[in-house]
Amino acid sequence: MAPSTGAAARRSTTASAERLLNLLIALLDRESGYTREQLRAIVPGYDRAGNQDAFERMFERDKAHLRSLGYPVEEIPDDDPWASDAQLTPRYRVPRGSYRLPRVRFSAEESAVLAVAADAWNDAAQDRLARRALDKLEPALSGEAAPGTDVQPTVAVADPAFEPLLSAVLAHRTVRFDYVDRTGAFSQRTVQPWGVGSRYGAWYLAGWDADRRAQRTFRLSRIISEVDVTRETFDPPRDFSMGGQLARMVSQPPQLCVVAHVREGAGQLLRRIAAPATSPAWRAPRGYDAVELAVHDTESAAEQVCAAGPDAVVPRAPVAEPEAEGPVRADTQVAVADAVQRRLEDARAFQARMPGVHVQWGKQRRQGAAKASTEQHLARLLHIVRHVYAHQGAELEETARHFGITDAELVNDLQTLFVCGRPGHLPDQLIDASWDDGHIYLGNAQELSEPVRLTVPEASALLMGLQTLQAVPGGDSRVVRSAMRKVATAADALPLADALDVPDADAVAEPRDSELVTQLRRAIAEHRRVRLRYLVASRDEVTERLVDPARMIFSDGHQYVRGWCLQANAPRTFRTDRIVGCEDAGEAQVHPRMDSEVRSSIQPAKxxxxxxxxxxxxxxxxxxxxxxxxxxxxxxxxxxxxxxxxxxxxxxxxxxxxxxxxxxxxxxxxxxxxxxxxxxxxxxxxxxxxxxxxxxxxxxxxxxxxxxxxxxxxxxxxxxxx
Structure with missing residues (x-):
């Protein structure tokens, strides 16, 4: 984006946020409310609407923005006793006290897990909602230092169906979508969605299948149409818990065993989930090693072998009759070999059609180029008012750091607040803002300084981050549960916590640390360096690294260790199931760049x-x-x-x-x-x-x-x- 274009976009966003703030103050100012035409006349910014239709569209958008931030804009009958029925028009207001945060207080431990949960989302939209929720809860958080956690869950959503399904769950709306099951069969489903959540690296929807008249669970990655959210509503069962539903999805141990021949020195990722073949009847030809894979079904085995490409094959039969019956069954071996052959034929056939594909990109915005929205800017302005009212005289530079913005951006926001106020906009009606001596003071904005309750989407984003913590080995389930109920209370929506929490009967399903992860946690706690033998899957090689570990990350059903790699002289992330060996390597060093990282990222390199x-x-x-x-x-x-x-x-x-x-x-x-x-x-x-x-x-x-x-x-x- 050209600098002039970016500056124009920022000015437009600031002007829209200023209009919204003035509208909110007006709606809070008079209990009897204002008509649309009165608001059009008294709220600066509406005069830019060229005609009535443009004003109506602008006003409807503004109402939606305010409601999404937790301010319930009400429509009430006109109270003019002299008006005829034909002249009566609705009036609009935000009832005083209707938006206030319920009485709730978080302990130091609960405040710590909330910060971790708000930091979990890799999805931009949910990340904004979770962080906005944490901002609103700031007055209720403990100022005491809580024990630090070396665990950071991350929640990533790669399924386009997630957003519409989550909105349907929150609104209790029936949905329709096309679905393909594990066998490849297509069907159209009509579902009452009760909850969405992630487990073992995949996202699931649970609800009532209206066609089959039974409760069903659907994997989001198998939804192959847009999700049609209908107007049909329903009441979810009171005793349903998505957390319990996910907890009951216990990973079953592999039931089948198959032999693969892997090229010597290659196929490291496949070797990582295999063991040397035990029977000489399955010995490999020269240049290959025979390994046994424990798998759940033939298709998952074929997928793993196909991923290794030329470095792995599945023999259809042993080179000699086994001396004794072993774990490998002949019918399983043939079935996997057939599945591998079919998959490779499918891949070749699909690739053969690629020369006929013509790609025309056209004009489109690249991801990550979206400007800050008006709603985000207004949310920040309101947060600044609440924060400064609670910390009058706060240093400007420290406040800017608190909000993650520059000093200049904070001054621009204060200048915006300075020109906003009650209808009339006389000097004594405007927000009083001063910062000339480097310390910030605000006044004449008492209504905006009150803590605001969470909206249901905000609470849901924070609750799903907390739900992820329940699936992290080593997490404190008691503290997480308590925090979940208080977050739901802050949104006046206790059923949300009940729906996402894991019932006591399902708590036994919580995963536990492996011996390797326990060793890594100990190294983090005791500030020890570790020597890792690590499988780099993209290069199919095992490397040796010296790492000063700093944090464990849980994402998509996998655990990672984040630390300072001495070979790279930079922060690096290592997936624990690809660590071949780990041993103590002495005392770890302090790395300022590592300590300054606010979020531990496992995103791919740019x-x-x-x-x-x-x-x-x-x-x-x-x-x-x-x-x-x-x-x-x-x-x-x-x-x-x-x-x-x-x-x-x-x-x-x-x-x-x-x-x-x-x-x-x-x-x-x-x-x-x-x-x-x-x-x-x-x-x-x-x-x-x-x-x-x-x-x-x-x-x-x-x-x-x-x-x-x-x-x-x-x-x-x-x-x-x-």
Whole structure:
């Protein structure tokens, strides 16, 4: 964005926030309220509306902004006794006291877990809501220092269905969507959504399936249409708990065993979840090692093997009759070998259609370029009023640091407050703001200084962050539960806490630390350095690192250790299930850059050497969000023609023509069948592994060197002589 354009956008946002603040003060000022026309005349900024229709649209937006911040704008009958029925128009007000934060107080431990929960979201919209909730709760938080935590959960959402489903859960609205189950069967579902939550790295919806007349749980990544939120409402069951539903999803131990042959010195990620084969009957040919994989089903085994590409194959039969019956069953081995072959064929067939794909990006805004919204700016202005009223005379520089803005930005906000006030806007009606001596004082804004209750979306964002803490090994469930109930009280919505909490009967499902994680936690607590042998999956190699660990992170069902890597001389994050070895390496050092990190990030590096354009179908659409695509656009992919000239889908099954699948007239709108996305990858092998892991749902169209590498990977996969 050009500097002049950015400055204009900031001026526009400031002007809108100023208008909203003046409107809020007016609505609070008179208990009998104002009509629309009166507000249009007394609120500065409405005079810029060119006509009545423009004013009406502006006023409706402004009401929605204020309500979303927790101020209940009411519409009441006109109290003019001399007006006729035809002349009566509604009046608007914010009743005094209707927005005040209920009496609630958080202990030092509860305040600490709230800060962790508010810091958990990687989703921008939910992150804003959670942080706004924490800002509102500031007067109720403890000022005492609480024991620090070495655990930081992160909540990432890569499913487009999340936002509409969460809004439907909060509004108790029935939804419709297209769903594909584990077998690949499509169906349209009508569901009363009771709750959403994450477990084992995936997001789930629980609710009442109206068609099957039973409670069901749906994985969000299998929703392949837009979510249609209907006007039909329902009352959720009083005893339902999404936290309990998630806690009961206990990970089952693997039931099957399959042998794979892995190239010597390669396939490190596959080796990490395998063990050396125990029977000589499954010995590998020269240049390979035989390993046994414990898996839940044949498809998950095939996915892991396909991800290794040319470095792993599944033999269909042993080289000799086993001397004794072992864990590997012949039918399982054949089923996995068939699944691997089918997946690779699907991947090759889908990639073969990529030359016919033409990508035209058009004009679109890149992610992360969105300007600060009017609502965010107004929320900050109101927070400044509440904070300064509680800390009159606070230093300007310290206050700016508290809000994470520059001194100049804080001065601009104070100047905005200085020109806002009650209708009439005479000097004694304006907010009194002074900061000339470097200390801030505010007056004449008593109504705005009162703590404000949380809205349901704000409370939900904070509660879901707390819910994630319940799934973190080593978390204090008692403190988290107490904080959840107080957050729900702050929103006057206790059922929210009941719906997200884990009942006592399900508490036994809480995970526990592994021996490695316990060792890492001890190293953090005792300020010890560790020597790690770490598997770098993108390069398929095991490296040795000296690390001063600082914090444990829990995200997407995985645990990570964040610390200072001496080899990189920078902060780095290591996934614990890829740590091959860990040993004490002496006393850790203090690293100022590490200590100054407010948030521990596990986001991918901003610059990666391989930039590729990938194409995904509806089943693989999550890649756009998960891999932080720079841009994406809907594309058309040529159909794969069969020998008889009929069209087939990516797996070779007959594909119905558009419109052949029966649909409800009010059904959800399908997502684009295919999307092209520009994504960065650390290596060409990492890109190629994605194509074979998600066989038939991902292809690569550019650049030519990436296409050539993927095609070579595909041709070499599954071809070793075993």
């Amino acid at each position: 610059r990666r050497p391989v930039q590729a354009v990938v194409v995904t179908d509806r089943r693989g659409r999550w890649i756009v969000e998960h891999y932080h695509a720079k841009r994406h656009v809907e594309v058309e992919v040529p159909a794969a023609a069969g020998a008889d000239g009929s069209e087939h889908d990516d797996a070779g099954r007959d594909r119905p023509h558009d419109g052949a699948r029966p649909r409800s007239a009010r059904g959800p709108r399908p997502l684009p069948e295919y999307v092209a996305a520009e994504v960065d990858f650390p290596t060409l092998d990492a890109l190629s592994s994605l194509v074979t892991r998600h066989a038939g749902h991902v292809g690569v169209v550019s650049p030519p060197e990436a296409v050539a590498a993927v095609e070579q990977w595909l041709e070499s996969s599954g071809t070793a002589d075993t």
